[in-house]
Amino acid sequence: MGVDLPYKLSAIAELTGHEDRAWNVAWNPVKPLLATCSADKTVRLYGYSGIPTPTFSFHTSISTDHGKTVRSIAWSPSGETLATASFDSTIGIWQQKGAQDEDEEVTAGEWQCASLLEGHETECKSVAWSASGTLLASCSRDKTVWVWEVQPDCDFECLGVLMEHTQDVKSVAWHPSEEILASASYDDTIKLYLDDPSDDWFCFETLKGHTSTVWSLAWAPGGRYLASASDDCTVRIWKRVAEHQWECVCVLEGHERTIYSVSWGMTTTKRVSEEGGEPLGWLASAGGDGRINIWQLEEAPNSTVNSPPKYELISCIENGHGDSDINSIVWCPRAGYQDLLATVGDDGMAKVWKIEVA
Template structure:
């Protein structure tokens, strides 16, 4: 079992956890140049993503018994606070202090779309930029693996849920705002999390010291 941690010391650590719950650090990754705010594992591969104060997202995988950075996603104009994979792991959402959410798509070597890859590593390309919806820093993004809905936690005290349009082009997906709770909390919303078993059940937490539960129903 693998565990990943990140820190203000700019590093990402990968740990191996054995059956006795002994923790052994197997790799220290120093690819970021500023605080690392968030790490998340791919849903079914040994692929790790991190978000940082240096405005980038980085991806890591294991290569010859060591962990290495295999991609850097650049495009945000300020701190990247959080990242989330979709159910397939083919796409990644990132949210930032620049008030945008970016959707990145993985293109494997030899892809039909003709996106260039270096060697055997996939290329990640930004295919959608959700801007104009948030008025302050977006601290968290959560991608529901049951419904595909995308939720955000924002410094404007609000929660928003986005849905991908059914006729969306995979190369240029379109998402629309499906729900907006303007005063979800009385202070900054720090984190949102979808329940992995019950569709539409969302939890949020805030600087106001409260955890709230929401039932999201998709618009008819």
């Protein structure tokens, strides 16, 4: 597989240590830190350095106070705060003790729970910070999405409880620049929400098309497109066709079991096609078949408001985590490292991949 594809993925780090299934991985957007979380109730942090191919080393482990699986993690845009979503139905907010070094070095202070957000009735499945870092969203098997406002001293005020889905809410994701929230559910739909300045948060659109659970969402870096990954083994691309309207413009196939994760990155090593359409970045997907797919997307020349982007599978690797499912795949957002991908799997391992011209 993949012999004819123009790019190849090479594993540059295999990070062990979790004692159970690893569910989620998150790159710190500012500092050289990678975080993973697991059914073993811990979060592990790894540091890295070196260009162009960094080496990774274990930094620290946060035992967390969560009583059950830590299902997902998210760094605040400042890189100072980590949020954890747990099956114990709480959201943890974590900060490092002590002052931060000026030169972006990772300090040695211990990570402490600065706040514990209660309110969800059952397992929390996902947590996400808005682009400005002033809002936090969480979702749960209790079918709700909560929007929290971040206040000084790690205080969080609930601004709204959105009860739109008819089943578990699997994932939440904020638009990269606007305060638009998306949620994906076991009810096979995606919902989009906005804040009504004179009233509450409300759902302004329901995206239907997937034929089974929607597990993961990824906004395109420019925010015009949204990608969704599903148990129906497809990735759908939704395009903004009006101010508050998105439409499915293409369906990507290439997985044989549930797709658990999708990530949309903006790489610096852009491959320009002959037509030279506007690059839309690279989309990575992974799931129960252990396969990692990388698609390049670009705006079609002469594109219209609802024309699909051009897409091309540029890299593919089988059995990324051996026999294990891959539960999360994420592009590194930091300048100079945008050709790196992190994955975690049922084997409890985190892997870092570098994508290069084959």
